[in-house]
Amino acid sequence: MKDLARLALDTAAARGASYADVRAIEFNREDIQVKNGEVGGLDLSDSAGLGVRVLVGGAWGFSATDDLGRQGVERCAAQAVEIGRASASLEHENVRLAPEPQHRAVWSSTCAVDPFRVPLERKLDLLFRIDAEMRAVRGVKNAESFLSFQRKRQFFLSTEGSDIEQTLTRSGGGFSSTAVSSDDVQRRSYPQSEGFHQALGYEFIESIPFVENARRIAEESVALLTADQCPAGDHDIILEGSQLALQIHESVGHPTELDRVLGMEANYTGTSFLTLEKKGNLAFGSKLVNLVADATLPNALATFGFDDDGVEAQRWHIVRDGLFEGYLTSRELAHRVGETRSRGCVRSDGWNHIPMIRMVNLSLLPGSGSLEDLLRDSDRAILMETNRSWSIDQLRYNFQFKTELAWEIRKGKRVRLLKNPTYQGITTQFWNSCDFVCGPGEWKPWGVTNCGKGQPGQVAEITHGAAPARFRKVRVGAGYET
Amino acid sequence: MQKEEAKGILDRTIAAAGGLEIEVMLGGGSETLTRFANNEITQNVAERRYLVSVRIVEGKRTGRATGNDLSKAGIARLIERAAAATRLSPEIQELLPLPGPQAYREVDGFDAATASLGADARAGEVGKAVARCREAGLEGAGIYEVRAGTIGDYGEIGPLAMANSRGLSAYHVGTSAEFLISALEGTASGWAGYESHRAGGVDGGALSARAVEKAVRSRDPKAWAPGRYTVVLEPAAVADLIQDMSWISFGALLVQEGRSFLAGKIGQKVMGENITLRDDPFHPLHRGSPFDSEGMPTIPTTIIERGVARSAVYDRQTAAKEGRESTGHGLPVPNTYGPLARHLVLEGGEGSVEDLIRRVDRGLLVTRVWYTNVVDPKSVTLTGMTRDGLFAIEKGRVTHAVRNFRFNQSVVQMLNQVEGMSAPVCSGGVVCPGLLVRDFHMSSATEF
Numbered sequence: 001m002k003d004l005a006r007l008a009l010d011t012a013a014a015r016g017a018s019y020a021d022v023r024a025i026e027f028n029r030e031d032i033q034v035k036n037g038e039v040g041g042l043d044l045s046d047s048a049g050l051g052v053r054v055l056v057g058g059a060w061g062f063s064a065t066d067d068l069g070r071q072g073v074e075r076c077a078a079q080a081v082e083i084g085r086a087s088a089s090l091e092h093e094n095v096r097l098a099p100e101p102q103h104r105a106v107w108s109s110t111c112a113v114d115p116f117r118v119p120l121e122r123k124l125d126l127l128f129r130i131d132a133e134m135r136a137v138r139g140v141k142n143a144e145s146f147l148s149f150q151r152k153r154q155f156f157l158s159t160e161g162s163d164i165e166q167t168l169t170r171s172g173g174g175f176s177s178t179a180v181s182s183d184d185v186q187r188r189s190y191p192q193s194e195g196f197h198q199a200l201g202y203e204f205i206e207s208i209p210f211v212e213n214a215r216r217i218a219e220e221s222v223a224l225l226t227a228d229q230c231p232a233g234d235h236d237i238i239l240e241g242s243q244l245a246l247q248i249h250e251s252v253g254h255p256t257e258l259d260r261v262l263g264m265e266a267n268y269t270g271t272s273f274l275t276l277e278k279k280g281n282l283a284f285g286s287k288l289v290n291l292v293a294d295a296t297l298p299n300a301l302a303t304f305g306f307d308d309d310g311v312e313a314q315r316w317h318i319v320r321d322g323l324f325e326g327y328l329t330s331r332e333l334a335h336r337v338g339e340t341r342s343r344g345c346v347r348s349d350g351w352n353h354i355p356m357i358r359m360v361n362l363s364l365l366p367g368s369g370s371l372e373d374l375l376r377d378s379d380r381a382i383l384m385e386t387n388r389s390w391s392i393d394q395l396r397y398n399f400q401f402k403t404e405l406a407w408e409i410r411k412g413k414r415v416r417l418l419k420n421p422t423y424q425g426i427t428t429q430f431w432n433s434c435d436f437v438c439g440p441g442e443w444k445p446w447g448v449t450n451c452g453k454g455q456p457g458q459v460a461e462i463t464h465g466a467a468p469a470r471f472r473k474v475r476v477g478a479g480y481e482t
Numbered sequence: 483m484q485k486e487e488a489k490g491i492l493d494r495t496i497a498a499a500g501g502l503e504i505e506v507m508l509g510g511g512s513e514t515l516t517r518f519a520n521n522e523i524t525q526n527v528a529e530r531r532y533l534v535s536v537r538i539v540e541g542k543r544t545g546r547a548t549g550n551d552l553s554k555a556g557i558a559r560l561i562e563r564a565a566a567a568t569r570l571s572p573e574i575q576e577l578l579p580l581p582g583p584q585a586y587r588e589v590d591g592f593d594a595a596t597a598s599l600g601a602d603a604r605a606g607e608v609g610k611a612v613a614r615c616r617e618a619g620l621e622g623a624g625i626y627e628v629r630a631g632t633i634g635d636y637g638e639i640g641p642l643a644m645a646n647s648r649g650l651s652a653y654h655v656g657t658s659a660e661f662l663i664s665a666l667e668g669t670a671s672g673w674a675g676y677e678s679h680r681a682g683g684v685d686g687g688a689l690s691a692r693a694v695e696k697a698v699r700s701r702d703p704k705a706w707a708p709g710r711y712t713v714v715l716e717p718a719a720v721a722d723l724i725q726d727m728s729w730i731s732f733g734a735l736l737v738q739e740g741r742s743f744l745a746g747k748i749g750q751k752v753m754g755e756n757i758t759l760r761d762d763p764f765h766p767l768h769r770g771s772p773f774d775s776e777g778m779p780t781i782p783t784t785i786i787e788r789g790v791a792r793s794a795v796y797d798r799q800t801a802a803k804e805g806r807e808s809t810g811h812g813l814p815v816p817n818t819y820g821p822l823a824r825h826l827v828l829e830g831g832e833g834s835v836e837d838l839i840r841r842v843d844r845g846l847l848v849t850r851v852w853y854t855n856v857v858d859p860k861s862v863t864l865t866g867m868t869r870d871g872l873f874a875i876e877k878g879r880v881t882h883a884v885r886n887f888r889f890n891q892s893v894v895q896m897l898n899q900v901e902g903m904s905a906p907v908c909s910g911g912v913v914c915p916g917l918l919v920r921d922f923h924m925s926s927a928t929e930f
Contacts, residue, residue: 086601398928
């Protein structure tokens with residue numbers, strides 16, 4: 001593959017590209033699902049190809065192919081240059097790439113037990129044990145569980161002399177139970193909705209108490225059918241970590257993507273309220289709010305040695321003590337915020353798509369105290385757990401989330417199970433209402449594996465570490481107000 | 483990929499399986515896309531990609547392997563991996579044997595000029611579009627995308643050709659062209675879009691002019707209080723809501739499991755008498771594939787007829803449970819999701835969106851909606867935001883811009899409150915009209 005990448009790079013340069021980079025990628029994936037005692041899916045998939053990105057006349061061109069013969073690769077590189085010329089034919093400001101040292105490196109994520117070498121029987125056995133635990137609970141309509149593994153081996157070469165090989169292995173899994181009545185559908189999932197994934201091998205799967213939690217989760221899904229409706233009104237809410245992770249993703253991660261801020265996503269995922277003058281000036285949240293972007297976080301989904309611009313992984317504050325400090329940037333756009341080096345946030349989801357600014361791992365730093373400490377500090381509140389739906393406007397102000405379950409908290413105790421909890425707010429008002437963030441003992445590296453952005457659409461995976469936190473006087477009940 | 487080449491790959495795969503029960507799906511094609519923002523081309527890409535997905539069946543066991551190495555060795559490896567997965571997989575009691583040969587209706591959905599459209603031609607239309615934006619002092623952003631084959635919006639790949647060891651053989655290739663543009667001035671924005679199987683209908687200048695007009699009108703929005711309003715939803719907004727409803731409602735498995743609002747309601751009136759909703763790949767504005775991921779022919783299916791629930795859409799497994807035939811809406815087997823309606827048609831009226839506006843005394847015009855998601859599946863309550871042009875309608879005229887709203891609205895209830903329809907168009911993959919709807923629930927405001 002590396003030889004093919006070199007051929008593509010040389011062809012692009014010979015055809016007139018002033019800059020070119022090539023990513024040649026081999027991709028392996030294994031997906032296994034079990035539903036109601038049967039195999040619901042069993043797919044082993046591979047993919048290999050390369051993508052050529054060029055600057056011609058100061059404008060971008062990109063072409064990708066899975067035709068990995070010599071002619072196919074040369075044709076692909078030539079097409080990238082041709083497309084770059086078409087881009088340059090319109091009036092434009094020339095792309096200026098921030099300087100980055102030449103890197104020659106090999107990087108790999110941690111993988112103690114290769115998931116692709118673990119026998120299928122062992123994986124199926126785990127899923128069928130989870131399935132049996134859930135289906136032992138009367139009233140469960142659908143018991144669904146899955147495991148998912150992927151490995152990406154990537155060669156990156158650039159005309160600036162960088163030569164980087166990276167291998168990323170990630171493992172994940174989860175399960176859900178659905179209960180149905182004539183007028184209601186309730187769902188519980190574990191460890192979070194859409195499963196829990198990390199850049200680790202099969203040892204990660206074996207570290208999670210899936211089977212031990214299956215019966216409880218199934219019972220909760222059934223109990224929700226007859227639970228009271230979560231009361232509407234302004235309430236103090238406590239968000240469990242995985243829900244807070246998605247809150248971070250939608251209301252902090254996306255609005256700090258510099259390409260969005262500068263209008264490059266305007267037609268699709270939108271722009272951002274975090275316009276350039278707000279950097280260093282906006283009270284994004286309360287003093288307790290510290291949000292850190294970190295592409296070096298161990299075993300996280302968006303951890304790498306180098307991004308798809310060939311920039312070394314970094315860690316920096318997005319929000320420090322409540323103050324908005326920084327953006328997610330690229331070599332192309334760093335200068336627009338007065339920075340001389342990219343933060344290294346450029347990725348693509350495969351060989352077939354052009355790299356673009358994507359979130360790196362973005363986490364809320366822990367405060368202090370346990371969840372029980374937080375509950376004891378709460379006279380009246382609603383504790384919300386596990387995401388069920390999400391929505392936010394295209395400037396990232398107005399959001400609404402629904403969680404699978406909530407508990408009414410009175411004098412520090414969980415007193416009543418509540419169904420259909422929703423909450424809605426405006427981003428900065430919400431983060432400024434944060435008055436308690438639990439400590440390191442409650443902090444977990446939750447994740448998002450279905451982040452969509454770009455045209456053509458690309459899917460990214462990101463870890464968002466969070467501990468439970470409390471937010472004061474948040475509007476609860478949208479969608480269920482009578 | 484031409485039919486003969488595709489058939490050759492499928493035939494070679496089946497032959498290489500040496501008598502195993504095998505299903506082969508070939509998918510992919512080409513996708514080119516010019517993306518622009520701030521009146522410049524910002525991304526300009528081309529992709530060529532094919533994959534083969536092999537499924538082996540041994541009695542009640544099945545396993546699948548997918549790859550993009552179409553060489554003889556690559557195909558042999560796929561067969562080997564799928565066979566190994568099959569042997570290790572427990573029996574699936576409801577697994578059906580592979581279907582035999584099927585007959586398919588021809589669909590004229592391929593336009594050669596579209597398939598061969600180059601980067602220069604795309605740049606030309608983008609150039610016209612951004613010129614209009616510049617003239618108006620606005621920033622233009624959007625895409626001109628052309629596809630031939632079955633690469634989806636997020637790179638997912640559907641069946642271009644299918645065959646199995648029982649003699650089934652299917653092939654369909656189509657083209658698509660999409661031009662979308664937003665015109666922006668700060669937080670004021672307008673939007674316009676075109677989609678068809680033919681790129682020949684793209685007029686970047688005219689689309690840009692529509693987006694610019696909306697953006698200019700969007701300046702200085704007034705804050706209206708949240709509440710229930712009479713709204714005119716343009717087709718792009720309707721399409722989004724109907725598509726989301728389909729994902730959680732129209733598949734037979736959702737109905738059989740009691741998760742759809744249609745459960746127990748077939749034959750009953752569930753919407754207004756003016757609502758007829760079908761799934762039909764042969765509609766001239768769709769020209770979609772005539773078969774599904776099981777290779778079964780897709781049969782146009784009436785889901786709602788004049789407000790009465792008529793039928794879900796079926797794959798072979800859900801059909802077998804009810805002793806009926808598949809309607810050809812299956813996903814790759816096995817799957818946990820069930821069948822899916824892919825070519826929705828909401829029948830409309832004959833007039834224009836402007837005709838609907840003239841009928842409103844006080845209400846809102848919604849250009850499109852954004853980030854819709856399900857709040858409550860059984861009532862099909864969705865939330866989402868208005869976007870790129872929310873306007874006041876007063877005494878039959880658009881009078882000024884209004885700050886965007888978040889809505890929380892049952893789509894079933896909405897389709898009981900439709901008081902007018904424009905002529906249908908294709909938007910967002912759905913053929914649908916604009917709708918005049920009373921009591922649409924705008925639940926909270928945003929900051930722009």
